[in-house]
Amino acid sequence: MTTPSRHHGTHPEHPPRPFGRALCAMITPFTPAGDVDLSGAQKLAAHLVAEGCDGLVLNGTTGESPTTTDAEKTALVGAVREAVGDRASVVAGVGSASTRHTVELARAAEAAGADGLLVVTPYYSRPPQAAVEAHFRTVADAAGVPLMLYDIPGRTGTRIEPDTLLRLARHPRIVAVKDCAYDLLGSTKVIAGTSLAYYSGCEELNLPLYAVGGAGFVSTVANLAPRVLRAVLDAYDAGRTAEAARLNRLTVPLAELMMASGLPGTVTAKALLDALGLPAGPVREPLQPAGRESVDGLLAAYEALRAGQLHHP
Template identity: 50%
Template structure:
């Protein structure tokens, strides 16, 4: 039985997911063997229920459709029998997003992540049309990605309520930080919320999120699982204790762009990562030195 057939409607993508980096060779080409090794590490040693492949942390803006196809196929082969593989297919072009969704579905992914269209600033009616068009394109469950710091346009509560009427739109990755909107959406829909901003994991979980789509999960997945378990048990004192221990990790990874720093950390740990692609730039020696200090304070020794 595949993970896709055992989804819990209350948390359709599990509890602990990471927006996985895309390992690259030193010449900037895709490292497929590295992607498989990293995926297996996250699932087998970091307590992951699933992986989001080609979220922003996976450098999706600089990945070709052919490269995405190859990596998804490789990750599915490595862990698809024991973890959910969620494909990031959202772009700011609805037709292209539909093509990517259908291609991912043919490969056998378990779900889709669809980000708010960026740069072109669509109105709320355009967002709803975009999301439902992509959701119509396959039978897969869809997680919307609400991240106005990158997309500029937030998904408003009324838009989320209408989107939730679509049977395939089942979840939201929230990186908006608007707790009022979160509570209103939870009260008016059955959407499952996932924290998409690590520094806000605890308050989002305490407010009603069912899991995380993390960046620091590359390094501390088992501790995120412990955090979620404590919240679910109603032990907020324990949850805060776990979260306090993670604060230096959050700080270290997000001192600059998260992909840059988590790839640096993975390199230091001897795990597949490789360089970033332009326009990103790799961490400097000084940044890596500070990262070692931050992570050590959070119990992660590089």
């Protein structure tokens, strides 16, 4: 199993990076019959790591966690762990609306080889902040690996408020946040007041959050363009901020089509991966596949990004 601390920055000015910098929110490949394709997942995981991802986040939103079974989730973690060895961190999504169920998923993922756990705010029941805090503490107490808290109120209906995060940061196993709250001020406050590693979960905030002390990103677009997304961070780390901004601008058309076109990122990512001959397969209902016009637009944006990379290596 990977030791997460090996990914920490080597210089004191670097923020903590417990799972690396460039993380892909990996899709879950399915067979044509709709079953989880473990062989395909292993091939895709190895490809993503070879293309520059130093962490893979499984069984998240992009991984269709609402429609996969507990057994499928655990099998996926084990298969990907086997495929990537110690070349990348494996973070397993274990979130649910139930604290008890989340603890069960956490223990199963840890036993399957996960280096860390992505734990989303309990959804639908809209718990108050004291209950949100208690939920995360219960999961962290039950786990033997670090937690990345997933703050995505647009989907869960409940925020992890900055003051709650400031308190949770004192727990030794709560080490990171996947930030989809669209509150750069609140995130900056927590980054300044804690050692939590902040990972952008929104493509348009990858560079801005990194610039205020974030650790990196957990990206759906990284299923298709891991090299250029990582290159943005590399340029920024090297002090070439104008280059980082230019590379970031190259990614905008594809990111907009994948994440803000009215189709879920899972649908657009699988459509592109399928078109490129990489493991993906169908989405699970209630999701529906992308139409031909959408696929053509996605492919055009992908090819334009590749052309931009070639002209500006």
